[in-house]
Amino acid sequence: MTHPDRQARAVRLGPRSLAALALVSAVGVAAVGWPFLVPPESQVAAHAKDAPWLFAGLLVLLVAVVAATIAESGLGPKAVAMLGVLAATGAALRPIGAGTAGIEPMFFLMVLSGRVLGPGFGYVLGSVTMFASALLTGGVGPWLPFQMLSMGWFTMGAGLLPGPDRLRGRAELALLACYGFLAAFAYGTVMNLAGWTFMDTNASTIAFDADAGVAANLARFVAYCLATSLGWDLGRALVTVVLTLVLGPAVLRALRRATRRAAFEAPVTFDAPAG
Template identity: 45%
Template structure:
């Protein structure tokens, strides 16, 4: 059964997917959120919904005050990691930590962390722009889907599965960020340009050529660097995160157990 908070997460993700992919199937659209100059309104919509998602988690027992504090700590760590990787080709250490935290703390926590940490780090690094809403959504999805990896996968296979997921997630992140930028970046007069009157298949073919030609030098190092960090540090970090989660659950359940005992 879906958590109540998931009923906010699903429409938000669908809205985000539409915002990323609209050129492929709504080439003549005048829907204002899909215009490049109006993506600030998409960011304005994402943050309140992410906050509502977080409030739902708190009100329905998914998070308590200590979990909220932990989210702030994680967001601060990710902001610091983003500063370390700013400006370097593919050297983006935020992804390995987002993936590991999402894996341990679950999809809703991971999505909220991805959205809030990317927003906060953009304010710190001066990375605020029309791309921010898309970065926030994509980061939220990276952590969210890490939280959906089956919990029964443990031991030596866990890091392997997480590493495979990291390769896929970091590549899809680059692809999605290129997709939202592609219609505006290279104009309308090149062989790789978005053509509003063309079919989905033709536009998709041009986009994939554009993506492969322009982004592999970023996407491949991002994947390699993320997987390397996961393989080198993933085991102790997962152990630490799981212990932190268990302690939070024990503290959160203590008042309930006390009431039941009375």
């Protein structure tokens, strides 16, 4: 018997989907963290100029494979329709703050959508939304696979937060606001790691140095974050918190009402014409 308060999920992750997510996450961690995971004398460090490009190419393929695997395992027509609406809304929200530090309203929508629709749907939504917004704004480049993966993680994480069926009201908003604040910084840190390795060592003293040790590169990376993105990440985190607290109740109600009406977990049937 289904519990009346049990929240429906647009996508139920099966073994294949979980295995694909684990694979792409492991490769993603290696793709952004390799400067701190390999010694200076390794072959990866010897190809420091090529490694970011190779990882970017590999990631875009793996992100596509994971999205296809999740879609094949449980993304029905109702969920596809919901995905299209939310991805289009998120892509349209992203350019609103273009050129203004930290005004990125799409992040709060990703948090709330992942919370209501679950981690599987959240991962696909985050990746597709970032891809669509890149096409809309002309932001296609070697950074896009990292953005898609990071936003997939960001949105999926909201679906993994505790109490999806019972926690409501101010306690839930506080949880989502805290998660949005921390995840906004985490997203910025991941993107800093991805972009940091593209810098020319000779052009800056805070760029990644393939000949330096982990401690020296960690100091360079911290300086890089402070110099290039701290203000932006803080602005993104604060905007996400404010929008979650102000608009969160209405958006959560709308998403949950749409989810109930869509009845994702009910099979779609077609009746034969009478006569």
